Amino acid sequence: MLSFRAFHPEQEPDILTQANGKHEMWYGVFLWALVSSLFFHVPAGLLALFTLRHHKYGAAIAGVYRAAGKEMIPFEALTLGTGQTFCVVVVSFLRILATL
Template sequence: MKALHATLTSFGEMWYQIFVWALLSSFVIHVAAAAISFAILRRHRIGKFFPLLLLLMGIATPLTSGAVNSAVIAFIYVAAKFTMIEWHALMWGMGQTALAAGIGITRILATL
């Protein structure tokens, strides 16, 4: 029987759990944005294809920067000899998505 709070001890376990949660949460956010975008742009001649780009970014971003960020977080836990509860992996993964969404909404990168 699985414990209520399973602990992750190896780099691979931590990286995988954080990565999966980042990928899943990013995909859910981008599917919602694509659905809204498609509903608004469905009659536009070219704009109706924009939701496909949103879905592509919902997968591409976590596969690239999300994988690297997850590896860095897992490496820090392993180097510090900490164990990670699965709940913490969920929070780190969703935190990556929330941070990316926050940066995108505030357009802080446009000010640099």
């Protein structure tokens, strides 16, 4: 990790105060991105998980399944979630939204 301690020019900085190579820089950027991503996505995921039953679209989808007399098995939920994630990744990589 990088240290932000001040040092005098005549002093030799220790290994923690300097990032000599790309590896140290990549590692620091990776850790900050991971921590910030987890900091926002874990609470959002938990909130979504616990409030899904009260959501109007979730209730509408459940109503359609209930009216059709069909149960959603876990594999079907996995398939729909994976397909939705795949669509988001494809749109992200194709940069379709940037052309609008």
